Amino acid sequence: MVKKLILSIIAVIMPISLFAQRNSKDIDETYRRSSLYSLLVNHQGRKFYEEINDCFHQIPTPDAYNDHNLSVRAVYTDSKKLKSGKDNEVDDITSFLNRNKIASRLVGKWFDYNPYTGDMDMDIVQQRGLYGATEMQRAKAAISARGSDAVLADAGEDLIGNTFVLVNDISYIDKSKGSAVLGALIQVAGAAAAASTGNSAWNKIGKDYGDIVASFKGFKVRIRTYLYQLVWDEEAQANVYNLAWNNREAFEGMRDKFKLKYIGYQESSGSTTSFLGIREDQPELMVRKACQRALDENIANLQKNFPVFQVKSPLDVETMEAKVGMKEGINEKSLFEVLERVKTSEGKIAYKKVGEVKPVKNLIWDNRYMAEEEMAQGSTLGCTTFKKVSGSDFTPGCLIRQIK
Structure with missing residues (x-):
């Protein structure tokens, strides 16, 4: 149990520099x-x-x-x-x-x-x-x-x-009862991590996080x-x-x-x-x-x-980026249809499917609330990058909608 807690703390706290350095371009969100x-x-x-x-x-x-x-x-x-x-x-x-x-x-x-x-x-x-x-x-x-x-x-x-x-x-x-026990276990995990790595910072991290969990029940x-x-x-x-x-x-x-x-x-x-x-x-x-x-x-x-209730989001067809992410439930298995906005003979707006895209592994934006504060992987991306699954060249102004 302690080993798993240590690994969990390390996985969440250690920043991934590759993602922290990435900057995304502005995407036109007029839709x-x-x-x-x-x-x-x-x-x-x-x-x-x-x-x-x-x-x-x-x-x-x-x-x-x-x-x-x-x-x-x-x-x-x-x-x-x-x-x-x-x-x-x-x-x-x-x-x-x-x-x-x-x-x-x-x-x-x-x-x-x-x-x-x-x-x-x-x-x-x-x-x-x-x-x-x-x-x-x-x-x-x-x-x-x-x-x-x-x-x-x-x-x-x-x-x-x-x-x-x-x-x-x-x-x-x-x-409250379970959280008090968990808080104590996390403090122990922090102490164990400090002892095994020689880094006393883990001791403080474990204590602070354990105190939060236990104190607020x-x-x-x-x-x-x-x-x-x-x-x-x-x-x-x-x-x-x-x-x-x-x-x-x-x-x-x-x-x-x-x-x-x-x-x-x-x-x-x-x-x-x-x-x-x-x-x-x-x-x-x-x-x-x-x-x-x-x-x-x-x-x-x-x-x-x-x-x-499904929503559509703009896709930058040059960079294949869109401002959607884990908050919207996106993962590596997600699949999106690409839609082109067209006007019908009656003057109504319609959406024509022109292809499909899926998220690129390790380039999925973690846009959940306070993801950056917990140093979650992908929290600094600013958008999710997609790759084409089907379709020809996408024209500017295309939207994506999740189908899986």
Whole structure:
């Protein structure tokens, strides 16, 4: 056991100079993203519920998504009031989302809806859809005439319809007894490493890391993440463009007509999270790291399990680099399709598959939270390098999407 602990500490702490020296070029990240609203279910009265709440509000929206957060980011509940079992919890969460008209609030945010005057605009749609001024003028004219337009159809299919809600039920798991034992073992491992190598630094490393693990009682969380998608069908579009545009009374009267659909569920405890790089007097970082690592793991698994939630990332076709990494669940066995952005005869944006790529071994970016502080291999890369599996020459502007 001690030997394994020593090897684990050495493997994590020793920097790999090859990766530390590597610099990546800037990659153009101008592309269409899905939009995300992330909500916390926090259990008042449970241990560390205040710390969990604070750290959740510090976690930024993932780079692959547009920030579509509403003013309400947390729901507080007595854990006894939330029904046990995944299916029951889904029912409770769905009921909460419906009661609070969350779908209509998401729609309102897309059009910068003013609840006092009813005024709406297309500024966010233009910004996120990368539309030109002429295209937007035609779209606005179509709304005024209650007609159809390619931009409105395209925005509905590729933008507004890709609005998602993540409801994160985060609970602390008490592992204090086991962590005290582990903390002592790590201190012993550090002393053994110092004795065997003649380097007293290992003694201090083992003591510091052991103190952290034991003093903060092995902080660990369980995060259940529930995924919902905004329903933006023809009826919803007609309600906004034909009836409620700049009409406060009409929009307020149809809030119940906007819906969210439940997509799926993922659970993680972030059990493999290392707390190296965190001092004993920084327990708030331990909470943040445990929560963010587990939440990132859930998002990555939801992307793999539900195609509708998958994201696209720009590929630099010259260097074959992309700003994705281990946070997105990438490993040596991952496989990506390469997509070319094209415009259809109807004026909509479509994505044509032109090949496949896979990550290069030892060139996978570890972009997980605080990976650099724990000196993880690949944490300084800044991007992941890919190699072609199939396809001819890729043109600038291509995107990649994980398929395996």
